[in-house]
Amino acid sequence: xxxxxxxxxxxxxxxxxxxxxxxxxxxxxxxxxxxxxxxxxxxxxxxxxxxxxxxxxxxxxxxxxxxxxxxxxxxxxxxxxxxxxxxxxxxxxxxxxxxxxxxxxxxxxxxxxxxxxxxxxxxxxxxxxxxxxxxxxxxxxxxxxxxxxxxxxxxxxxxxxxxxxxxxxxxxxxxxxxxxxxxxxxxxxxxxxxxxxxxxxxxxxxxxxxxxxxxxxxxxxxxxxxxxxxxxxxxxxxxxxxxxxxxxxxxxxxxxxxxxxxxxxxxxxxxxxxxxxxxxxxxxxxxxxxxxxxxxxxxxxxxxxxxxxxxxxxxxxxxxxxxxxxxxxxxxxxxxxxxxxxxxxxxxxxxxxxxxxxxxxxxxxxxxxxxxxxxxxxxxxxxxxxxxxxxxxxxxxxxxxxxxxxxxxxxxxxxxxxxxxxxxxxxxxxxxxxxxxxxxxxxxxxxxxxxxxxxxxxxxxxxxxxxxxxxxxxxxxxxxxxxxxxxxxxxxxxxxxxxxxxxxxxxxxxxxxxxxxxxxxxxxxxxxxxxxxxxxxxxxxxxxxxxxxxxxxxxxxxxxxxxxxxxxxxxxx
Amino acid sequence: xxxxxxxxxxxxxxxxxxxxxxxxxxxxxxxxxxxxxxxxxxxxxxxxxxxxxxxxxxxxxxxxxxxxxxxxxxxxxxxxxxxxxxxxxxxxxxxxxxxxxxxxxxxxxx
Numbered sequence: 001x002x003x004x005x006x007x008x009x010x011x012x013x014x015x016x017x018x019x020x021x022x023x024x025x026x027x028x029x030x031x032x033x034x035x036x037x038x039x040x041x042x043x044x045x046x047x048x049x050x051x052x053x054x055x056x057x058x059x060x061x062x063x064x065x066x067x068x069x070x071x072x073x074x075x076x077x078x079x080x081x082x083x084x085x086x087x088x089x090x091x092x093x094x095x096x097x098x099x100x101x102x103x104x105x106x107x108x109x110x111x112x113x114x115x116x117x118x119x120x121x122x123x124x125x126x127x128x129x130x131x132x133x134x135x136x137x138x139x140x141x142x143x144x145x146x147x148x149x150x151x152x153x154x155x156x157x158x159x160x161x162x163x164x165x166x167x168x169x170x171x172x173x174x175x176x177x178x179x180x181x182x183x184x185x186x187x188x189x190x191x192x193x194x195x196x197x198x199x200x201x202x203x204x205x206x207x208x209x210x211x212x213x214x215x216x217x218x219x220x221x222x223x224x225x226x227x228x229x230x231x232x233x234x235x236x237x238x239x240x241x242x243x244x245x246x247x248x249x250x251x252x253x254x255x256x257x258x259x260x261x262x263x264x265x266x267x268x269x270x271x272x273x274x275x276x277x278x279x280x281x282x283x284x285x286x287x288x289x290x291x292x293x294x295x296x297x298x299x300x301x302x303x304x305x306x307x308x309x310x311x312x313x314x315x316x317x318x319x320x321x322x323x324x325x326x327x328x329x330x331x332x333x334x335x336x337x338x339x340x341x342x343x344x345x346x347x348x349x350x351x352x353x354x355x356x357x358x359x360x361x362x363x364x365x366x367x368x369x370x371x372x373x374x375x376x377x378x379x380x381x382x383x384x385x386x387x388x389x390x391x392x393x394x395x396x397x398x399x400x401x402x403x404x405x406x407x408x409x410x411x412x413x414x415x416x417x418x419x420x421x422x423x424x425x426x427x428x429x430x431x432x433x434x435x436x437x438x439x440x441x442x443x444x445x446x447x448x449x450x451x452x453x454x455x456x457x458x459x460x461x462x463x464x465x466x467x468x469x470x471x472x473x474x475x476x477x478x479x480x481x482x483x484x485x486x487x488x489x490x491x492x493x494x495x496x497x498x499x500x501x502x503x504x505x506x507x508x509x510x511x512x513x514x515x516x517x518x519x520x521x522x523x524x525x526x527x528x529x530x531x532x533x534x535x536x537x538x539x540x541x542x543x544x545x546x547x548x549x550x551x552x553x554x555x556x557x558x559x560x561x562x563x564x565x566x567x568x569x570x571x572x573x
Numbered sequence: 574x575x576x577x578x579x580x581x582x583x584x585x586x587x588x589x590x591x592x593x594x595x596x597x598x599x600x601x602x603x604x605x606x607x608x609x610x611x612x613x614x615x616x617x618x619x620x621x622x623x624x625x626x627x628x629x630x631x632x633x634x635x636x637x638x639x640x641x642x643x644x645x646x647x648x649x650x651x652x653x654x655x656x657x658x659x660x661x662x663x664x665x666x667x668x669x670x671x672x673x674x675x676x677x678x679x680x681x682x683x
Contacts, residue, residue: 053636055639056643059646066650067647067649067650072647073643124644142640149647149650149651150654150655151654151656153655153656198622198625207635557670562675
């Protein structure tokens with residue numbers, strides 16, 4: 001080859017190799033030397049962590065599947081200003097739909113921010129209308145809003161949720177928040193200019209799971225009847241408030257639980273102005289001195305310990321001194337010779353104090369604690385308290401006189417749920433179970449977990465329980481006819497308690513209560529009625545007992561519990 | 574051909590370029606193989622992207638249906654709530670049962 005072309009070829013080759021070397025050097029600079037810098041830059045711009053659409057919170061249903069707490073859809077209207085093409089037209093289109101001045105929306109869309117929230121939340125209809133406009137740069141994000149389709153029904157059982165903060169409080173919502181809360185799944189990967197995952201990197205792998213659904217033991221029909229009766233009683237007896245609990249004593253399932261004042265969990269914000277706000281459930285979070293209902297536990301302890309029988313006779317002079325304190329009957333009368341059964345039938349404070357002193361503190365408090373007094377019942381409702389039971393080893397608070405006063409329900413404080421659970425123990429052949437409000441859990445994959453009753457203790461023998469039940473029937477038939485339910489053998493006990501205030505007891509008001517169950521001998525219902533400071537009468541027999549009677553009469557029918565004769569006839573067939 | 578290209582290539586033209594049939598066959602096979610691999614890769618990537626987009630659409634649809642389902646359930650529950658039933662009962666003129674009697678079906682009856 002001639003020298004000229006050869007030189008030119010060499011020159012060309014050198015030039016190409018030089019260019020190639022520059023490219024290789026640049027690649028090495030980018031890929032190796034500055035690798036970390038460019039990777040971070042790329043990740044910053046092109047990789048996003050995106051929350052894969054959030055699934056709904058678990059639903060809460062009653063025992064028949066009726067929805068008590070569900071989820072409605074709302075939308076948040078947001079925008080990415082750099083991608084809005086025509087600010088004026090977008091503002092004009094959104095203004096009327098969002099009921100916001102177009103100028104305000106334009107101002108938001110003109111901002112230098114990468115992301116702005118225009119209005120949140122808006123209804124499902126408005127959200128869908130905005131989506132239908134197909135505006136560039138406008139995003140419609142779905143949000144969940146907790147809904148309570150039954151309104152105020154069972155508000156204290158359910159609790160409520162703050163959708164903005166995503167936190168839930170009180171009741172089942174508060175207690176089982178972690179279980180009801182949906183799983184949040186985040187996806188991290190490369191995105192395009194619009195922050196959308198690039199198509200070949202989409203497979204999220206794990207789809208987010210909804211929260212666990214809960215099926216309660218609550219029966220919404222029973223709950224509605226209970227709330228109706230409570231509202232009526234509070235109004236009729238001019239009480240400040242009250243609580244009614246209905247349980248099945250065979251399983252300790254709570255069929256209804258209502259308190260007044262109540263609230264609408266879907267509009268809980270409107271109730272913050274009340275002093276105090278009515279969110280706390282008085283059935284588990286507030287305590288009261290139970291009064292004479294407590295005598296049932298005292299008599300049960302003495303019978304079960306074998307210290308007395310129902311026919312054991314004692315002398316009632318109208319007073320008894322325990323630990324330096326003189327205890328009198330509520331009527332201030334002396335009753336003379338009485339039997340142990342009469343302590344309940346006549347509701348005698350002196351007799352109850354005589355029994356507790358015969359037992360002594362060790363036996364008496366052992367039984368009282370076994371009945372579940374002084375500790376939470378373990379029900380799955382948020383905010384349950386222990387009540388107040390001073391024990392002899394607490395030198396600061398317990399005095400000898402407590403042994404006498406505690407025997408008739410003074411100087412001891414319980415929650416309504418503790419009290420009904422203690423009496424349900426008598427109705428359940430002496431076995432105390434854990435009260436429960438959740439019957440089933442249904443996982444996101446449809447797995448159903450049926451929760452079984454938990455036996456806490458065999459407090460008294462079945463024989464003692466049966467004897468006590470019969471005496472409690474006599475209490476209703478001979479002592480509190482207002483609680484009698486025609487056609488059914490009902491057992492029960494009244495409690496009229498003074499309200500402790502600093503320095504003594506309030507002279508003005510009382511807390512009246514009645515705990516009753518039936519039909520005896522195989523009770524299927526136990527009802528606690530408690531009324532706070534009724535003004536028409538300070539006595540439980542005039543307030544709580546008739547409320548119990550009305551409610552029990554309706555519930556026996558609603559729950560398909562036949563009257564006594566019919567039950568016998570059915571059993572004989 | 575431009576003067577520049579002539580200037581660049583005239584030396585090459587004048588050189589001898591010979592290739593055996595076997596080398597030509599190997600070269601062709603190599604080029605064809607590479608083309609096939611690249612084509613398969615492109616097909617794979619485009620199919621993956623299409624599937625990814627389809628999955629994304631299905632997920633969107635799933636979440637949309639889930640939202641619709643939840644909303645409908647709440648609306649049904651509201652329509653059948655106790656307070657709504659009470660209103661309907663009053664509208665229909667129902668009255669509370671004053672006396673309920675339990676009947677015992679005759680033995681051997683249906």
